[in-house]
Amino acid sequence: MDTSATKGLTLHSRTGVAYRFDPGALCLELLPTGGPGPYRRYEVLHEPTDLAAWAERSRLTPTPALEISRAEVADARRLRDALFRVAVAHTHGEPHPPGDLEVINEAAARPALAPAIAPNGRRQWAGTPSGTHLLATVARDAVDLLTGSFVHRIRTCAAEDCHLIYVDTSRPGRRRWCSMEHCGNRHKVRALRARHTEEG
Numbered sequence: 121m122d123t124s125a126t127k128g129l130t131l132h133s134r135t136g137v138a139y140r141f142d143p144g145a146l147c148l149e150l151l152p153t154g155g156p157g158p159y160r161r162y163e164v165l166h167e168p169t170d171l172a173a174w175a176e177r178s179r180l181t182p183t184p185a186l187e188i189s190r191a192e193v194a195d196a197r198r199l200r201d202a203l204f205r206v207a208v209a210h211t212h213g214e215p216h217p218p219g220d221l222e223v224i225n226e227a228a229a230r231p232a233l234a235p236a237i238a239p240n241g242r243r244q245w246a247g248t249p250s251g252t253h254l255l256a257t258v259a260r261d262a263v264d265l266l267t268g269s270f271v272h273r274i275r276t277c278a279a280e281d282c283h284l285i286y287v288d289t290s291r292p293g294r295r296r297w298c299s300m301e302h303c304g305n306r307h308k309v310r311a312l313r314a315r316h317t318e319e320g
Contacts, residue, residue: 129177131284131299139301144270144287147203147262149178151285156201159283163197168251171196175254184233184245184254192251199227199255203262207285210266211276227259279303 128142129149143149153174154163165171168188176183202220209216233253234246265271265287273288277298284298297303 128179139299141284141286141299143285143298144289145261145265146179147258147265148207148285148287150174150196150200150258151204151207153200154197155204159204165193165197165200168193171251171254180233180254180257182243182245184249186249186251186254188251188254192255195227195255196251198223199259203258204285206262206266207274208276210271210274211285216266224259224262227255228263230256230259232256232260277303 128140129152130138131141131152132138141152143151152162153165154160165174168190171188171193172186175186202217202223205220206216206224230252233249233256236244236246238244265274270287270289273293275286275288275295276282277284277286278296279298282298282303286295286298288295
């Protein structure tokens with residue numbers, strides 16, 4: 121699990137306002153691309169270029185130049201949906217769905233992205249990375265998260281109408297919102313209005 125990167129994602133609210141969302145782990149960055157059941161309407165992974173664009177926005181730096189097939193895009197959706205169900209089950213204190221754990225473990229067992237040192241001393245990726253290498257890296261990050269010291273901090277945003285999942289990597293461990301500038305701010309505005317109503 122990558123807890124050092126602070127890149128995060130730029131998401132858009134229903135009203136079109138952009139805000140930053142840092143789910144705290146690479147694997148959780150994949151979840152806002154769609155999901156199972158009712159979340160299918162948010163699907164953005166249709167073509168190989170869509171998965172490459174997601175990698176570009178993710179905390180994988182430097183972003184690898186990926187060769188992605190259509191089959192690997194389908195694999196990405198399958199892995200994401202499995203991760204989504206496992207994370208939701210975890211936040212509800214329910215057992216992890218065995219079939220979904222198999223999907224994650226199967227992806228994690230494949231060769232992951234291999235880091236290398238470029239001649240200029242910077243980090244790069246060895247060989248020609250594929251979509252399969254990318255998904256193995258995401259799946260291994262999920263294994264690290266779900267078996268590591270931050271597993272008890274996987275949470276869903278406290279807003280009733282928000283279903284974003286994150287891992288709280290803050291030192292105090294008191295994070296409640298997907299984003300303070302979005303759901304946290306909405307909560308503050310509602311609380312302020314409620315106080316004014318009580319006082320009036």
